[in-house]
Amino acid sequence: MEHAKLWRLVLDELEISVSNPTFRTFFAKSTLVGFESGVATIGCANAVATQMIETRYYALIKKILDKHSGQNTSLLFKISGGAEHQESPGPLFSPAPASPVSQPAAQLMRPHHLRGDYTFELFAVSTSNQMAYAAATAVAATPGTSYNPLFFYGGVGVGKTHLMQAIGTAVLMKKPQTRIIYCMGEEFTNEIIDAIQTKTTKRFKNKYRSAQILLIDDIQFIAGKNAVQEEFFHTFNAIQREGGQIVLTSDRPPQEIERLEERLRSRFEQGLLVDVQNPDFELRCAILRIKAQQRGIDLKMPIAQILAAPTESVRKLEGLLTRLVTEAELTKQPITDVLARRLVGLPENSEPNPLRRVVTPRQVLEAVSRKFGTTSTELKGTNRSRPIVRPRQILMYLLRTDLGLPLDEVGALVGGRDHSTVLHAVSAVKGLMSTNPQTLEDISGIKQELFG
Numbered sequence: 358m359e360h361a362k363l364w365r366l367v368l369d370e371l372e373i374s375v376s377n378p379t380f381r382t383f384f385a386k387s388t389l390v391g392f393e394s395g396v397a398t399i400g401c402a403n404a405v406a407t408q409m410i411e412t413r414y415y416a417l418i419k420k421i422l423d424k425h426s427g428q429n430t431s432l433l434f435k436i437s438g439g440a441e442h443q444e445s446p447g448p449l450f451s452p453a454p455a456s457p458v459s460q461p462a463a464q465l466m467r468p469h470h471l472r473g474d475y476t477f478e479l480f481a482v483s484t485s486n487q488m489a490y491a492a493a494t495a496v497a498a499t500p501g502t503s504y505n506p507l508f509f510y511g512g513v514g515v516g517k518t519h520l521m522q523a524i525g526t527a528v529l530m531k532k533p534q535t536r537i538i539y540c541m542g543e544e545f546t547n548e549i550i551d552a553i554q555t556k557t558t559k560r561f562k563n564k565y566r567s568a569q570i571l572l573i574d575d576i577q578f579i580a581g582k583n584a585v586q587e588e589f590f591h592t593f594n595a596i597q598r599e600g601g602q603i604v605l606t607s608d609r610p611p612q613e614i615e616r617l618e619e620r621l622r623s624r625f626e627q628g629l630l631v632d633v634q635n636p637d638f639e640l641r642c643a644i645l646r647i648k649a650q651q652r653g654i655d656l657k658m659p660i661a662q663i664l665a666a667p668t669e670s671v672r673k674l675e676g677l678l679t680r681l682v683t684e685a686e687l688t689k690q691p692i693t694d695v696l697a698r699r700l701v702g703l704p705e706n707s708e709p710n711p712l713r714r715v716v717t718p719r720q721v722l723e724a725v726s727r728k729f730g731t732t733s734t735e736l737k738g739t740n741r742s743r744p745i746v747r748p749r750q751i752l753m754y755l756l757r758t759d760l761g762l763p764l765d766e767v768g769a770l771v772g773g774r775d776h777s778t779v780l781h782a783v784s785a786v787k788g789l790m791s792t793n794p795q796t797l798e799d800i801s802g803i804k805q806e807l808f809g
Contacts, residue, residue: 364389366421374421386406416770506604518606536567545565545573648675720807725748725803
């Protein structure tokens with residue numbers, strides 16, 4: 358079968374398997390560049406699409422391609438169409454990043470509770486967050502049309518709020534009259550409760566439903582609160598109906614938010630869900646240098662690396678920077694690598710060691726297969742014998758806890774299993790690690806191979 362015809366069949370199935378925005382953004386411009394000896398080379402539009410498709414949709418594409426080609430395929434991904442030389446969606450680090458917005462602009466942001474330093478110009482981009490950055494800038498350029506809603510989820514301090522507020526700031530800078538509301542999920546909850554008690558629900562509804570851009574942080578807070586979820590459901594529908602844009606953040610994806618109404622869950626999932634990962638070593642260094650420049654400090658890269666190596670949390674990084682600056686000021690010493698090493702408890706002549714390298718789900722699958730002498734097909738199959746079940750559970754554990762993939766994506770990668778199966782596997786492996794030294798040793802060996 359011709360490459361173009363085969364890929365058209367794959368795309369037709371993908372179009373009904375993923376959301377509309379996801380298909381348009383990542384798959385619509387993809388091509389089947391080559392297909393030899395069971396290896397399919399897939400051309401993607403840009404670096405963001407390449408990473409997203411390989412890490413999130415490898416199993417789904419393989420399943421469809423296997424069906425239409427009649428082969429057990431392997432997939433390779435590359436940037437096609439001359440896109441190899443395109444610029445990345447944002448700078449890893451700019452030596453002289455833009456300053457926070459000007460004073461008049463800051464006054465414009467203040468009524469909307471937006472921070473002047475939460476802008477796209479002051480957001481450092483790397484592999485762990487380039488997808489989120491690309492989605493946020495697309496929404497800021499054309500609110501209400503690109504991805505609606507846009508749903509960021511991830512741990513504390515990974516940049517969700519920064520990106521959300523950057524969208525609001527970018528829109529206001531272009532159109533100052535835009536009706537933007539930014540609030541926390543807790544604030545929304547408290548306002549509706551207060552409105553019910555004071556019989557001012559009409560004013561509350563007019564305020565929120567007339568918004569052209571609604572930005573809500575920590576939306577998981579409304580879960581389990583029936584009256585609040587009811588009002589948010591109608592607010593959501595009213596804003597979307599008028600072409601407005603909704604951006605939400607949460608500490609977990611919609612399917613993992615307990616006691617969230619199904620009708621809200623389905624609406625959250627109809628847009629674009631973006632998992633904002635913990636920053637890698639290079640990104641942490643960039644963030645530190647940007648924060649330092651905001652304080653008027655030229656933080657040298659070797660010093661940034663010393664601080665960034667042992668700390669994954671951006672909040673902790675900011676705390677380390679504050680302590681470094683404060684100690685230098687109190688002791689009237691310059692900021693040196695010796696001072697930085699002492700701050701993080703490193704020996705004087707030690708070198709910083711980045712914690713982890715970027716690892717794909719496919720690499721985890723291959724590492725587990727090698728460790729236990731199984732095949733990828735067996736791990737993703739239906740064989741329930743103990744020599745296969747235990748490695749399969751360890752695979753799901755690593756995909757979930759070390760790569761941070763959502764439950765449904767882990768299930769899809771491991772043969773289309775549901776989220777309850779993944780939860781059980783993760784729980785079982787955690788139990789074994791505390792009681793079975795061999796399991797702990799096996800997992801440590803796999804992690805050492807993958808992450809160094």
